[in-house]
Amino acid sequence: MSYLIRNVSVLGGAPVDLVVRDGVIVDSADGTEEVMDGTGLIALPGLVDLHTHLREPGREDAETVLTGSRAAALGGYTAVCAMANTNPVADTAGVVEQVWRLGREAGLVDVQPIGAVTVGLGGEKLAELGAMADSAAAVRIFSDDGMCVHDPRLMRRALEYVKAFDGVIAQHAEEPRLTQGAQMHEGDVSARLGLTGWPSVAEEAIIARDVLLAAHTGARLHVCHVSTAGSVEVIRQAKARGVRVTAEVTPHHLLLTDEAVGGSIEGTAPYDPVFKVNPPLRTAEDVEALRSGLVDGTIDVVATDHAPHAAQDKECEWAYARPGMLGLETALPIVLHTVGDALGWDGIADRMSRTPARIAGLDEHGHTPVPGSPATFTLIDPQARFTVDPAALASLSANTPYAGMELPGKVVATFLRGKRTALDGKAAA
Ligand SMILES: NC(=O)N[C@@H](CC(=O)O)C(=O)O
Ligand SMILES: [Zn+2]
Numbered sequence: 001m002s003y004l005i006r007n008v009s010v011l012g013g014a015p016v017d018l019v020v021r022d023g024v025i026v027d028s029a030d031g032t033e034e035v036m037d038g039t040g041l042i043a044l045p046g047l048v049d050l051h052t053h054l055r056e057p058g059r060e061d062a063e064t065v066l067t068g069s070r071a072a073a074l075g076g077y078t079a080v081c082a083m084a085n086t087n088p089v090a091d092t093a094g095v096v097e098q099v100w101r102l103g104r105e106a107g108l109v110d111v112q113p114i115g116a117v118t119v120g121l122g123g124e125k126l127a128e129l130g131a132m133a134d135s136a137a138a139v140r141i142f143s144d145d146g147m148c149v150h151d152p153r154l155m156r157r158a159l160e161y162v163k164a165f166d167g168v169i170a171q172h173a174e175e176p177r178l179t180q181g182a183q184m185h186e187g188d189v190s191a192r193l194g195l196t197g198w199p200s201v202a203e204e205a206i207i208a209r210d211v212l213l214a215a216h217t218g219a220r221l222h223v224c225h226v227s228t229a230g231s232v233e234v235i236r237q238a239k240a241r242g243v244r245v246t247a248e249v250t251p252h253h254l255l256l257t258d259e260a261v262g263g264s265i266e267g268t269a270p271y272d273p274v275f276k277v278n279p280p281l282r283t284a285e286d287v288e289a290l291r292s293g294l295v296d297g298t299i300d301v302v303a304t305d306h307a308p309h310a311a312q313d314k315e316c317e318w319a320y321a322r323p324g325m326l327g328l329e330t331a332l333p334i335v336l337h338t339v340g341d342a343l344g345w346d347g348i349a350d351r352m353s354r355t356p357a358r359i360a361g362l363d364e365h366g367h368t369p370v371p372g373s374p375a376t377f378t379l380i381d382p383q384a385r386f387t388v389d390p391a392a393l394a395s396l397s398a399n400t401p402y403a404g405m406e407l408p409g410k411v412v413a414t415f416l417r418g419k420r421t422a423l424d425g426k427a428a429a
């Protein structure tokens with residue numbers, strides 16, 4: 001199929017016509033194209049998510065590679081990095097190749113597997129990092145996400161190992177001794193609600209240690225889901241010293257605070273597990289620091305940490321509920337709502353496509369849609385507003401914290417190498 005998209009604004013620029021043919025954007029139409037009206041729409045490079053939980057293999061009742069790919073395409077994504085905390089864990093060449101192959105078969109986004117750092121996420125023995133890197137999945141990001149690589153000796157070895165092939169260790173920064181039994185952010189709200197706290201220092205202490213290890217080894221460190229003002233400060237200092245560290249923030253940490261656990265959001269009751277997440281929702285001061293850290297580039301990217309959970313694991317008593325929330329279908333609207341004006345379209349393209357593509361080594365992604373580039377982009381209607389309906393999401397799970405919220409920005413269509421993967425709220429497969 002070829003397409004002629006009329007009158008579309010690339011990254012907010014003056015309207016142009018975009019012609020999609022043979023997987024790339026070409027100079028001129030030849031009359032055989034399907035015509036789409038792009039008036040009022042913004043074209044962005046296809047979004048790239050560095051942090052997605054797809055749950056396959058093991059929890060196909062919560063999400064599969066196919067259903068997660070649909071959610072991604074509908075959210076404007078053309079590539080997602082699939083976290084390793086599946087069952088079995090993605091700690092061998094066999095499992096990462098399986099996930100990679102399932103992604104190709106679904107054909108909606110490029111699914112780039114992340115490999116586990118340690119065997120079974122056990123934190124005791126390095127997984128076969130080299131074999132995963134050499135596999136068909138060509139793994140470059142390794143993470144025990146869900147768990148912290150808390151043994152400093154193991155973290156050092158992992159950094160040294162991946163340095164050889166310019167890999168990166170993505171750390172879930174959580175000092176386990178400081179978060180035993182933790183249920184939410186440690187602060188006034190946890191005290192009021194009587195829930196065990198997850199102190200900010202449990203995150204900041206690991207990031208501080210890891211940037212020192214990254215400096216010592218000369219290897220690349222990526223910090224997952226940064227959630228505190230103190231973490232932003234540690235990363236800012238490390239970058240000023242030339243440490244090879246990158247960091248991500250999630251949409252939910254850019255918007256929500258621990259007050260949500262107390263029932264502050266209209267239509268919700270206190271202790272609603274839909275707001276339970278790791279790291280926990282923090283304070284308004286943290287939200288402010290995360291927003292300005294993202295805008296000034298201290299935080300490099302927005303990553304969703306899309307974490308689908310089946311109803312029985314989420315709609316239960318707070319203490320028993322699994323942590324995590326959906327993200328793929330609402331990420332861009334939340335970013336527009338929170339930091340859209342401060343970032344502008346080019347800034348959004350940078351934090352949600354260009355930079356994550358560079359960190360993940362996904363060379364076919366992150367290109368501004370102009371003639372000569374891969375036709376891997378998304379079309380946004382910035383004027384359209386919509387109300388989040390959990391049941392209407394393409395994800396197999398419904399644990400969105402934004403139910404009933406009205407958000408700006410609708411994804412109209414997404415293209416992956418010239419294939420239209422989503423159109424008007426429907427995925428192509
Ligand atoms: N974010 C979460 O609260 N949960 C994630 C794991 C993680 O990202 O730490 C999950 O796998 O459910
Ligand atoms: Zn995590």
Ligand SMILES: [Zn+2]
Pocket residue numbers: 051053083145146305307
């Ligand atoms: Zn995660």
